[in-house]
Amino acid sequence: MDSINAAADRSAAAAELGNARADHKHADTSERPTSRQPRKASKQIDGTTAAPSGSAALENLTAEDAMRIVLPARMTQFEPFGKARNGSPIPDPDGLGWPGKGTLERLHDSKQEAGERQTRLAGAIRTVLECIGEDPDREGLLKTPERYAKALLWLTRGYEERLSDVIGGAIFAEDHDEMVIVRDIDIFSLCEHHMVPFVGKVSIGYIPSRGGHVLGISKLARIAETFSRRLQVQERLTKQIAMAIDEAIKPRGVAVVMEATHMCMTMRGVQKPGATTVTSAMLGAFRDKDKTRSEFLTLIRSPR
Numbered sequence: 001m002d003s004i005n006a007a008a009d010r011s012a013a014a015a016e017l018g019n020a021r022a023d024h025k026h027a028d029t030s031e032r033p034t035s036r037q038p039r040k041a042s043k044q045i046d047g048t049t050a051a052p053s054g055s056a057a058l059e060n061l062t063a064e065d066a067m068r069i070v071l072p073a074r075m076t077q078f079e080p081f082g083k084a085r086n087g088s089p090i091p092d093p094d095g096l097g098w099p100g101k102g103t104l105e106r107l108h109d110s111k112q113e114a115g116e117r118q119t120r121l122a123g124a125i126r127t128v129l130e131c132i133g134e135d136p137d138r139e140g141l142l143k144t145p146e147r148y149a150k151a152l153l154w155l156t157r158g159y160e161e162r163l164s165d166v167i168g169g170a171i172f173a174e175d176h177d178e179m180v181i182v183r184d185i186d187i188f189s190l191c192e193h194h195m196v197p198f199v200g201k202v203s204i205g206y207i208p209s210r211g212g213h214v215l216g217i218s219k220l221a222r223i224a225e226t227f228s229r230r231l232q233v234q235e236r237l238t239k240q241i242a243m244a245i246d247e248a249i250k251p252r253g254v255a256v257v258m259e260a261t262h263m264c265m266t267m268r269g270v271q272k273p274g275a276t277t278v279t280s281a282m283l284g285a286f287r288d289k290d291k292t293r294s295e296f297l298t299l300i301r302s303p304r
Ligand SMILES: [Zn+2]
Pocket: 191, 192, 193, 194, 195, 196, 262, 264, 265
């Protein structure tokens, strides 16, 4: 784990990603009361409905439950992602989370524009076929440019996903102050240097703040999915997942560990099949407390 531990300094990660909240401090886990206080009933957010309480209930949340639960006001705008970040020239009015120069244009394509985009992309793929020494007019390749264009747009559909929509309906007020971990989430992404796949698994953990909010369990995987369906480097993908969770629910800490195989390494270049790259991002309690971090690392490695 130490080898390529990109476990990043919270402020370094923040600066790199242009986060304005770089010096936000997480509460210390040691502040937790030593004798367990009785779990408070879930907070009534809007006076009429309440999130189910207890972690078991949390796991059994139905879509119907989710619909009844009212978002904290700040989440309806997903404010941190709604602003241009320090150091980033790209405003993010749609809550995409770190959009690129062409992201907003793609997001706001009309149906016709989306069609034109795909046609233009297919034209480029036809050129690729010519350049590699193929005949784009031979039967087997006739539809390849169109197919590839569609596939590539699908593989990068994360550019069309607003984090506020991804997370939107699944933030619950819940007095749960223990670690929540979802591990071994499959990741399929494209490395931005070679545009070939890197695939692997990511494990995500967080500790909700006391009296704070938890995320619907499936949303951890959805956040990972959104960021992985963009051109990435593994280190940044790892950090973006951690920071999105951090900004969404302000937990006491977030931990993300990803292990992936990069096709640019295994099928070209150094050709080291089986080599994997491990990256991690530790924020808040996971960064400050060795014990908390070790507990997470032990749990994600424990046998099934
Ligand atoms: Zn690469």
